Amino acid sequence: MKKSIIPFAVLIGVGLLALFFPSIPGAVVTDGLVAGDIAWMLTATALVLLMTPGLAYFYGGMIDNKNIIITMLQSFIAMW
Numbered sequence: 001m002k003k004s005i006i007p008f009a010v011l012i013g014v015g016l017l018a019l020f021f022p023s024i025p026g027a028v029v030t031d032g033l034v035a036g037d038i039a040w041m042l043t044a045t046a047l048v049l050l051m052t053p054g055l056a057y058f059y060g061g062m063i064d065n066k067n068i069i070i071t072m073l074q075s076f077i078a079m080w
Contacts, residue, residue: 052079
């Protein structure tokens with residue numbers, strides 16, 4: 001019984017600390033940011049998101065028929 005209460009108590013403690021001591025960000029410094037670098041990172045992120053269904057089909061084709069759905073779902077869950 002005590003094993004199941006300890007993680008819950010830690011979670012409640014962290015939640016209360018976050019409630020009473022919120023993190024307030026300071027000024028956002030944009031020195032050194034290049035628009036081309038940001039555009040490339042967004043493009044690369046979009047390409048990786050488009051790659052995920054293809055990777056799921058690739059992994060699904062390498063295993064038995066009964067395990068295809070769970071293997072494809074693992075690729076999509078890893079993207080999350």
